[in-house]
Amino acid sequence: MNAMPGPSEAAPAKACPICGKPAGDQFRPFCSKRCANVDLNRWLSGVYAVPVKDDEDEDGARREDAPPQDDQSH
Ligand SMILES: [Zn+2]
Numbered sequence: 001m002n003a004m005p006g007p008s009e010a011a012p013a014k015a016c017p018i019c020g021k022p023a024g025d026q027f028r029p030f031c032s033k034r035c036a037n038v039d040l041n042r043w044l045s046g047v048y049a050v051p052v053k054d055d056e057d058e059d060g061a062r063r064e065d066a067p068p069q070d071d072q073s074h
Helices: 033-048
Strands: none
Touching: none
């Protein structure tokens, strides 16, 4: 009898969607907890539009300097 799941389902080494490194078993599909948090922050920021604090640069999230303010009174 075949009580065990098919061994043919060998999980291929997937690349981390964040940095492209091989994903780790503990943080799949990410390579590390950091990348998992990055993805989580992206997801949250996309839903709640909350400011995300990130030490490293992130694709798609570009910060600009203070917006031009027209605070001059005539
Ligand atoms: Zn990664």
